[in-house]
Amino acid sequence: MPAAEFAPLAAPDLSGGVLTVDLAAIVANWKTLSALAAPGAAAGVVKADAYGCGAVAVGRALGAAGCITFFVALPEEGKALRAALPDAAIYVLNGLPPGACEAFAAARLRPVIGSLAELAEWEAFVSATGWAEGAALHLDTGMNRLGLRPEEAKALALRPRGKPLFSLVMSHYACADEHGHPLTARQLVTFREAAALFPGVPASLSNSAGLFLGSAAQFDLARPGYALYGGNPTPWTANPMRPVVRLDLSIVQSRIVPAGETVGYGARWTAPNTSRIAVVSAGYADGLLRTATAPGLAPVLGYIDGVACPMVGRISMDLAAFDVTAAPVEKVQRGDTIALLSERFGVDDYARAAGTVGYEVLTSLSQRYQRRHVGG
Known part of the structure; x- marks a missing residue:
């Protein structure tokens, strides 16, 4: 960005400091990451108020640049973002809280289903209402945090197919920012096999660091977060992102x-x-x-x-x-x-x-x- 835009400000009158966020740099970083994701697409991860940078402002800037898919952690974050981005696909990473189906539907939020209990509740809601905006299926590929285990995913894939329940199947790298970590290669293989159980459903694995693993490691949708905001996704080498x-x-x-x-x-x-x-x-x-x-x-x-x-x-x-x-x-x-x-x-x-x-x-x-x- 032009140096003048990052010039120090005069001291604030009432606050202890001024946090300046360069939206143009965020957009430039997203475009850089989108090129790595091609022929797939890059979403915008705007959880935690866009990593402290302001989710609504960041979401609007990315939306204007062509980003159509966003990820938040909590439903309340999704509701605030929906008001600014009426047409975007918004996924909620932390899953489906009990009894929250109607609230998700009201805000047109897509839950990231990460357990059989969430799946059962969501299926019942979709069956009763015909809601068809989509949801993501989270598969655990070795992080042991959220997601269906491989055997659970296989059992789900063997069930009779009705209307498509999922608009995305996804997992998450645990060590992609640690150069050459063996778990990364194992997760890639595990995810490729698991995603193949759901033909026709777009797949998503790469976070910021995952985008730098090469084209063979990319799927339909990448989910960069930290790198959007200027953080180094490749700590073993120089930072390729613009400061934000x-x-x-x-x-x-x-x-x-x-x-x-x-x-x-x-x-x-x-x-x-x-x-x-x-x-x-x-x-x-x-x-x-x-x-x-x-x-x-x-x-x-x-x-x-x-x-x-x-x-x-x-x-x-x-x-x-x-x-x-x-x-x-x-x-x-x-x-x-x-x-x-x-x-x-x-x-x-x-x-x-x-x-x-x-x-x-x-x-x-x-x-x-x-x-x-x-x-x-």
Whole structure:
């Protein structure tokens, strides 16, 4: 995206930070992933409020770009998305809650059926109402989380065929983001055999990382999520995706800490020299992961005017501190900002420094931030 669109903002008046989401970058990432999915298609996974980026805004941008199939985790997420995308196919990954058939039908949501109990309830509803918008059948291929076991799928396939009950048959990779993991190849074989039990039903297996396994591993529909939002789907190599989010945190106070004095709860960080510390108006209540300054991990880096400033001391509920000694003094005054997530230090960088995954970084970003969508 043009550099000007990711330029730091003036400090927000009322919130502790500004989260900027580049919708044009999300669309560009979807088009890149769609090319890998060809001749199949790529859906948009927008669960968890589009990984913290805003499901309605993201859904509308992807819909305008040609995406017609979306995945959420919960029915309530699907209902909110339906209001923005009246014609899209919306699948609910976490299955069918007891007694929820009518609510699914009212919002035209497609359950992802992952157990025999869900299947029995859904079949009874479809038989009684004639509802024909579709559902997905989830097959367990070795993750042991959701889905029918292979023997259950075989028994289902042997039943007399009536009207098609499913519009999609799917499974989910467990280790596609771990290069060369043997379970990935086993899952591909298992799924290919299981999907063949349901001829004529479109099949879906690849997540973001699965799309980079080559054309032989692709089926009719891919379900990219993390990569849409700029996360690296191939952690063993350079990130092929465009960055999507930027987080600018508001500086509450800049102060001098003499050498030998400590910062924050637990006195974890000691100033090695006389240091300038900037305190920002965000903490673990805003998704700044408390593990981010644990001993032994890489430093979390915020940036001021292109200068790297490490986060220091324990993160508090509503406050965090950065060592801004190297930054220009005039740029670290009350009301200025420090960029925590940016082109220089992205979601995956932050995740490594916090000892976690970028998925957690994105989905932890608090609603207390002022959100700004650009490029859409």
